[in-house]
Each structure stands twice: as structure tokens, then as C-alpha cells.
Amino acid sequence: MVGLKERRIQHKEQFRAEILAAARELFSQEGYSQFSMRKLAARIEHSPTTIYLYFRDKDDLLFYICEELYAAFLKAVVEIRQAEPDPGEALRLILHQYIRFGVSHPEQYKTVFFTSPVVYGSPDSFMTKDTIALRSYRAFLDLISECIQCGVLQKNDCNMLAMVFWSAMHGLVTSIIFTRDFPMPDITLMADTLIDGLLKGHAA
Amino acid sequence: MVGLKERRIQHKEQFRAEILAAARELFSQEGYSQFSMRKLAARIEHSPTTIYLYFRDKDDLLFYICEELYAAFLKAVVEIRQAEPDPGEALRLILHQYIRFGVSHPEQYKTVFFTSPVVYGSPDSFMTKDTIALRSYRAFLDLISECIQCGVLQKNDCNMLAMVFWSAMHGLVTSIIFTRDFPMPDITLMADTLIDGLLKGHAA
DNA sequence: TCCCACCATTAACACCGTTAACTGTAATTA
DNA sequence: TAATTACAGTTAACGGTGTTAATGGTGGGA
Secondary structure, eight states: OTTHHHHHHHHHHHHHHHHHHHHHHHHHHHOGGGOOHHHHHHHTTSOHHHHTTTSSSHHHHHHHHHHHHHHHHHHHHHHHHHHOOOHHHHHHHHHHHHHHHHHHSHHHHHHHHHSSSOTTOOHHHHHHSOOHHHHHHHHHHHHHHHHHHTTSBOSOOHHHHHHHHHHHHHHHHHHHHTTTTSOOOOHHHHHHHHHHHHHHHTBO | OTTHHHHHHHHHHHHHHHHHHHHHHHHHHHOGGGOOHHHHHHHTTSOGGGGGGTSSSHHHHHHHHHHHHHHHHHHHHHHHHHHOOOHHHHHHHHHHHHHHHHHHSHHHHHHHHHSSSOTTOOHHHHHHSOOHHHHHHHHHHHHHHHHHHTTSBOSOOHHHHHHHHHHHHHHHHHHHHTTTTSOOOOHHHHHHHHHHHHHHHTBO
């Protein structure tokens, strides 16, 4: 019987994926604050402890949910960058994409940034562990650096500038997703205003 | 015995204030995620349920902690506005103040914005209920409006512009307080970069 | 003196994340 | 084939959470 062990492993990974899928679903429906291991267990019709055979703990599970999100975002970033040769315009499009992305996945977004310290570990481990989230940030950093070099943005410490740009986007996303069902100004208008203002303010 | 009832009320309010003070202290020490009614009860050496005689629930208690914070911020805003006649410069100073304020009260800041929906109620109730938080926002809105009228900022919907400016500040504060103990770029430098860029980008 | 209002308490409910100990089953080895 | 081992999945439990209902005690007013 060649590959019996492998079939076991395969089955295990499949079940793991099922749990993850159920978690993602439950998560999107109930929101971060209402998500619990016990509810997830009920949904997959297993005891709560079963989940712990496939994920170290709740944070570990959430981590993989978040990585899925980042993978999709990184894909979009790469596509934009390939289609748009002008770095300034690419930056503008990517910033827009970031906001659109955050706003359309509010629960995952909250999880990544607002679960007290833990999902992506300490900041130190974030910068060393190879995650898709980190790769996304690096791609963004490179683009900022490129924009400075080719004269689209004025000379500045590119780490600092990346942080500032990202923070501003992050702020808009955050304020939007935390004030859902509120008569807010039009989202794309705000995104335009923020991004264009920022780019103009930092133009070379 | 004139004022016996009043003395009772006074005593009650004093105890309430003591609970609030203990809560504030516990809160700053343990952080939002570690704060609990039971720990607070232990600290004031009463049973957990006693707190419910003075506060409707946990959110109600946190609400008053947050309001304290906003009161201090609003005071600073008013002072800046009175000392600085130029609205553009006043705006710049107030934006800086906002960041400084948020960064130096991270746990309260988190509470205000990131406790799932509740501390300040639904967005709708936020806009109707007279809170210090709302008054602060109104003061900020007025200043933006003034800046547009006197030509410091380019013409735009002032509600929208206020939201964008605030979101950007909010984002920087948030990214800083959620990445504590991280080798971040200098905070005031980032604040300068963000604020100056934004003001320049939206200058008339 | 009796009663009532009120403060504070204990006990309990319904959750939560997580660990330890146990059960049954299927594969491997003697 | 029989014994053993590996392992998935379970139940029970621990220690924690916010909150409510019922209860005890105490002091002021009638």
C-alpha cells in the first residue's frame, strides 16, 4: 500500500482546510467579536478540542485567515504594478486598492490590526517571519522608494514615508469600517481626496 | 437634619468617582484587553456586582473613562485656538496635539475606537447624544470650515474634508499605538511629514 | 416599634479559551 | 494471528469573563 500515510496526511490537510473555510465563513458572518472556537466547533459538528488538533490556538487559526486576505491583496498589487509602468500612477492605484480591499473585508481587517497584540506576533517576529503580509508591505516599500528615485515623490526617508502613507490609508479604512451603517461621506470621494492630497503634498 | 438625603447622594457620587478613578488606574496599567469588572472589584475591595449599582454595565463605565480623556483633549484644543489667531496654524497645532494625545493615552484611545461597536453607542446615537467627544469633533469641524472660508484650504465639502483629515491622524495614532515596542520612525517626524504634506496638498 | 428604602453581598447563568485524561479504531509489528 | 502502538476525537474540567436574581443587613422615617 504505497502512500497510505500520504493519504492520511492529505485527509488531514483537507479537514484542516474545511475548518479554515468554516472559520472564514463564521468569521465574516458573526464578526470578530462574536467569533468563538466553540461556535466554530458547533458549525463543523465536532467538539471544541478537535480544532486544537489542527491549529495551535485561536490566534493561529486567525493568522491563517488573515494570510488568505493578504494573499489576495498582494496578487492585486502585483497585477497593478505589471499593468502600469508609471510608478506614480501605480502608487495611486495601489493606495486606492488598499482602501477598497480593507473596506470590503472589514472583519478580517479588524483581526489583522486590532486583536490586542497577537495574531501576527510581536512586531519583531512580524519583521522576521516570512508572511504574505510582510511581503505585501515590502512591495509597497519598494514602490515608494522607486517613486522617490524617479522624482515622483520628494526626497525623504522612504521607510518613514511608507509608514506615513500607509498610516493615512489605514486610518481611512479604519474609520470607515468602524463606523458602518453611518451616513458617511462617499468612500471613493474620501479616498480620492486623501490620496490626491497626499501625493500632491509630497510631490517633488 | 437638613440635607441628609443630599449627604447620601454626595457620598454615593464620591464612591462612584472612586470606582472611576480605580478603573482609570487599572485600565492604564493592564490595558484594555486585560481590564475586567472582577479585577476592578477586587481593587476597590468590593464584590463585582457592587459596580453595577453605580454603572449600568462595563461599556457605561468605559464610556466615562473615555469622556475624561476627551475633556482633556477638548481643553487643549480650546486653549490652542485662543492662543493662535491664524486658523491655518491653529489647525496644524491641533492636528499635532491630536496625535500627541492619542499616542500618550493608548489604552483609552483603543477603547474609544476599537471596542467592537459599543462604548459610544451606534454612530447614530453618537451624533445625537451630547458627549464631549462629539463637542471635540464639532470644534474640529468648525476649524476646518473656517480654514476653507479664509482661503487656507481649498474649497471642498468641509464635512468630507474633516473626515479625511481626522482619518489620517487617526491612522497614524493607531499604527503607532498598535505597534508599540517596535523600531518605528520618529513619531514627531512622521506627524510633521503627514500633517505638512496634507496641508500642502490641500492648500488653496 | 415597625417598616421601608437602599447598599452590598452571594449564588448562579451562560459564555469563553484551553488543557489533561480517556476512548476507540486502524495500522504496524512480533 | 495477536499484541502493541499511534493517533483522531472525545468528555470533563479549570479558570476566567460579563451580568442578573435573590438575599442579607442596616439605618432613617412614620
